Amino acid sequence: MGEVILGMPGQWAHDYREKADHYTSKIGGLPDWPDLDIPVSGKLLLCDLCGGKLCLMAQIYAPLSMAERSIDERVIYVLGCMKKDCGSNPQSWRVLRLQRCKQDIESKDEPLKAEQPEEESTSVAEDKPTSQSSSVKVCDDEDSDSDIDLDDLAQALEQAATLASNSKKQDGTKHTRKIVEGPVAKKLIYDLTTPVLPCFYIYSQRNSSEGRMDKANFVGGSSISLKEIEKSSGNESEGESWEGEAYEYDKALGADRTYLKFKKQLDAYPEQCFRYSYGGNALFPVANVPKPGACKICGSARRFELQLMPPLLYFLQEASDDSSNFSIDGWTWLTIIIFTCPKNCCSGTCDEKSGNSCRCIVEEEAIVIQDD
Amino acid sequence: MAERGGFGRGFGGRGDGEGGRGGRGRGGGRGDRRGGRRGNKSEEEKWVPVTKLGRLVKSGNITSLEQIYLHSLPVKEHQIVDALTKDLKDEVMKITPVQKQTRAGQRTRFKAFVVVGDGNGHVGLGVKCAKEVATAIRGAIILAKLSVIPVRRGYWGNKIGLPHTVPCKVTGKCGSVTVRMVPAPRGAGIVAARVPKKVLQFAGIEDVFTSSRGSTKILGNFVKATFDCLMKTYGFLTPDFWMETRFSNSPYQQYTDLLSKQATKAILPPTEEIPPVEV
Numbered sequence: 001m002g003e004v005i006l007g008m009p010g011q012w013a014h015d016y017r018e019k020a021d022h023y024t025s026k027i028g029g030l031p032d033w034p035d036l037d038i039p040v041s042g043k044l045l046l047c048d049l050c051g052g053k054l055c056l057m058a059q060i061y062a063p064l065s066m067a068e069r070s071i072d073e074r075v076i077y078v079l080g081c082m083k084k085d086c087g088s089n090p091q092s093w094r095v096l097r098l099q100r101c102k103q104d105i106e107s108k109d110e111p112l113k114a115e116q117p118e119e120e121s122t123s124v125a126e127d128k129p130t131s132q133s134s135s136v137k138v139c140d141d142e143d144s145d146s147d148i149d150l151d152d153l154a155q156a157l158e159q160a161a162t163l164a165s166n167s168k169k170q171d172g173t174k175h176t177r178k179i180v181e182g183p184v185a186k187k188l189i190y191d192l193t194t195p196v197l198p199c200f201y202i203y204s205q206r207n208s209s210e211g212r213m214d215k216a217n218f219v220g221g222s223s224i225s226l227k228e229i230e231k232s233s234g235n236e237s238e239g240e241s242w243e244g245e246a247y248e249y250d251k252a253l254g255a256d257r258t259y260l261k262f263k264k265q266l267d268a269y270p271e272q273c274f275r276y277s278y279g280g281n282a283l284f285p286v287a288n289v290p291k292p293g294a295c296k297i298c299g300s301a302r303r304f305e306l307q308l309m310p311p312l313l314y315f316l317q318e319a320s321d322d323s324s325n326f327s328i329d330g331w332t333w334l335t336i337i338i339f340t341c342p343k344n345c346c347s348g349t350c351d352e353k354s355g356n357s358c359r360c361i362v363e364e365e366a367i368v369i370q371d372d
Numbered sequence: 373m374a375e376r377g378g379f380g381r382g383f384g385g386r387g388d389g390e391g392g393r394g395g396r397g398r399g400g401g402r403g404d405r406r407g408g409r410r411g412n413k414s415e416e417e418k419w420v421p422v423t424k425l426g427r428l429v430k431s432g433n434i435t436s437l438e439q440i441y442l443h444s445l446p447v448k449e450h451q452i453v454d455a456l457t458k459d460l461k462d463e464v465m466k467i468t469p470v471q472k473q474t475r476a477g478q479r480t481r482f483k484a485f486v487v488v489g490d491g492n493g494h495v496g497l498g499v500k501c502a503k504e505v506a507t508a509i510r511g512a513i514i515l516a517k518l519s520v521i522p523v524r525r526g527y528w529g530n531k532i533g534l535p536h537t538v539p540c541k542v543t544g545k546c547g548s549v550t551v552r553m554v555p556a557p558r559g560a561g562i563v564a565a566r567v568p569k570k571v572l573q574f575a576g577i578e579d580v581f582t583s584s585r586g587s588t589k590i591l592g593n594f595v596k597a598t599f600d601c602l603m604k605t606y607g608f609l610t611p612d613f614w615m616e617t618r619f620s621n622s623p624y625q626q627y628t629d630l631l632s633k634q635a636t637k638a639i640l641p642p643t644e645e646i647p648p649v650e651v
Contacts, residue, residue, distance in 0.1 A: 242466050242468045242590075242591045244590045245470050245483055245592050247481065248483065248499055250500060253447070253521070254518060254519075255447075260515075263448070270418070310422040310423070311420045314420055314427055314430075329627060
């Protein structure tokens with residue numbers, strides 16, 4: 001059905017609290033909410049079990065193109081609780097799908113001018129490139145400006161690249177500001193109450209065929225060569241024979257067949273952080289997985305969209321060695337499988353609003369498979 | 373399908389832009405261990421652990437296989453065994469074709485039997501079927517490493533020198549084949565058929581008498597029965613084990629508890645040398 005797209009780890013963020021836009025896919029850090037009519041309600045950001053704040057595990061930009069409509073502004077946020085007891089309980093995980101229901105090019109500029117919640121006031125500066133080419137050149141001239149220091153030049157260039165791929169054409173004259181504010185370095189969100197995971201960005205890669213797997217499976221040089229095998233098979237004597245063998249499924253002392261298949265896919269791309277396959281099949285590490293429920297709004301059965309993979313935990317753990325504010329050790333999941341509504345339904349009455357696009361947040365379902 | 377998940381599409385251009393800039397050495401701020409993570413072609417050498425046990429082994433918190441055996445933790449990554457054992461040798465015992473009748477003729481696959489061991493108390497057996505010989509051998513080596521077990525050795529009589537034989541009479545069974553191992557005096561050597569002798573050599577047993585029964589012509593079952601017999605050596609309760617066990621924390625609890633990182637060593641009891649009964 002769908003092909004699988006892997007999320008491979010990219011660059012680390014310079015500061016874990018730095019702000020990107022909601023078109024970026026990243027792990028950790030603080031969630032980048034796009035301009036919203038209604039800010040995200042506090043209840044959705046709290047853990048069900050302990051009531052503490054959830055931290056962002058993954059933010060994935062996942063636009064869709066379907067026959068009837070295409071949803072370009074669709075982001076999936078995976079939030080988890082870092083307290084020790086909540087970490088292993090699947091109820092502490094929350095998946096939010098945020099999408100803009102109608103495509104409206106002109107009105108995009110308007111929300112940018114509207115009232116923003118505190119946190120997002122800094123994002124306004126970044127969402128407005130003056131023009132794509134000039135922002136890059138302007139950087140070089142503003143070396144002496146206090147807002148930009150040399151260190152952030154590269155960041156600014158990257159920021160410009162991000163904004164450049166935003167295909168909507170901006171009206172430069174409408175939002176003329178001082179040029180210096182256009183490609184400013186990534187601002188930090190000064191929200192120190194929310195726990196934050198180490199942040200790195202994701203680039204996507206297609207899952208290629210099995211040519212990869214043979215290479216990856218070979219573990220540094222065994223002492224066996226094919227010639228030796230042929231020699232040893234010539235030693236058949238004394239009436240011994242290896243007859244009566246039949247096909248046997250893979251089995252090891254600690255691992256069963258399903259897990260070995262899971263591991264085989266992982267070994268092809270050992271650094272994959274998540275697998276994305278809209279409507280495709282999930283890779284289960286155990287045989288019995290609970291079925292997903294139905295969407296709360298439209299009632300249709302949820303469908304697989306993406307799953308988070310264990311290398312992600314390893315990277316986060318590596319990075320979190322410096323500080324001991326949070327315990328990632330409490331997380332022992334093998335994979336987190338995220339199911340979303342196949343109809344991409346939207347809560348509320350957004351069909352009645354005309355001319356104005358509305359964004360809505362819907363809570364989706366995540367199934368956590370533990371590593372026991 | 374009319375619908376298409378657009379994650380890759382929506383992301384492709386952006387991702388390449390950011391990915392391409394990743395190699396510019398900008399991220400050297402927080403320690404170079406993260407610098408070269410991406411874009412490596414040497415992914416075969418770099419192991420990214422998948423399980424919690426793998427993460428503990430990679431970070432060096434677990435230093436020997438015995439800690440894993442003590443708590444009967446399932447080993448799900450062969451790199452764990454690689455990291456914890458030195459000079460683990462492997463050998464292919466047999467590659468045999470296995471056939472299946474289909475409408476279009478016969479489909480032949482190859483079944484590889486591989487035994488790994490360090491000659492000093494650790495041995496593993498792996499069996500893998502695959503369409504190609506090389507794939508079968510590679511897969512069998514990995515499965516063998518996943519199945520590495522400890523082998524208990526003891527004395528026949530005087531307790532002089534190092535243990536050299538099985539501690540007691542043990543028997544293992546697979547299919548119709550039963551293999552019985554009996555302690556032997558020093559210098560007796562491994563008295564067994566050619567096929568199980570190899571497994572016993574890899575296990576590090578120097579002297580043993582064996583006796584087998586059943587259809588040992590089926591060498592697959594024969595070698596598995598020997599392996600099963602070796603698994604039982606640590607499952608046999610001898611008077612040495614009569615003393616009450618002092619239980620210690622499993623590595624999962626030891627290293628999960630934040631407090632234990634800062635606390636004194638008093639919380640951690642001394643490690644025991646006696647691995648537990650079989651899995």
